[in-house]
Amino acid sequence: MDAQIKKTALRLFTYGLYIGTSGTGADVAAGTINWVSQASFQPPLVMAAVKADSHLHQLIETTGQFAINVLSADQKEIAQDFFRPTKQENNTLNGHPYESGSATGVPLLTELPAWVEVKVTDTVKRGDHTVFIGEVIDAGIRDENAKALDMWNTGWFYAG
Template sequence: MEQEAKKRSLRMITYGLYVLTAKDGDEVSAGTVNWLSQASFAPPLVMVGVKKDSHLHALVEKTQKIAVSILDAGQKDIAGDFFRPTKVEGSQINGHEFEFSTVYTLPLLTECPAWFEAQVTDTVSRGDHTVFVAEVTGAGVRQPDALPLVMRETGWFYGG
């Protein structure tokens, strides 16, 4: 396979950007991810690729629960704050206010227009990222007219 073609082709996949969160007791992890998609209507499944050597991976693997805060088009700066290790201070994670989700009490960024939480149902651990398939069990919308943040418009790449 021509490596440059593989890279360029895979980078033409369109993505959004999301803050994925997990929690085990007092331990919290939050990271910005783009490898996320819905994968079934019934049951409502999503799939997300999570880096195997990350703290986020350790918590998702252990708890089998995830929450996703959907970033708005104007929230590139927030995405940037979650490439860094997670730091919880009072009511903030990495400098952003959070509250807890209704079903699994996972952290959600209150600035984000929408969120959902999900229970992991299946795991594919073949590559350097694990694909977690998860069933959506709770969701909320704060700003119905929001436009989501699109990876292409940030100038960032994660893939290829």
């Protein structure tokens, strides 16, 4: 296999951008992620691939719960704020307000237009990211007119 062609082909996959959150109370983590998809209608399943050496990974693994917060097209700057480790201060994460999800207690970022709360059903540990599959147990919309942030339009890549 030609490594450059493999990289170019994988970078043509399309992605949205999301902030994955997990944990409760004083031990929480949030990170911008793009390897996310719905995986079943019934039950409603989603999957997310999470960096194995991250704090987010550790909390999803130990609590069995996470949330996917959907970024809108005009929230590229917010996505950028979650490329770095999480700092919790005065009900904010990396400077952005959150509330605890009613189903899981996981942080939900209140500036973002939609979210799902997820209970992990299956974990696939292989390579440098772990695939967490989970059932959507609650969901919410804050802005019905929002359009999702499209990875391609940001000029960023996390694939290859």
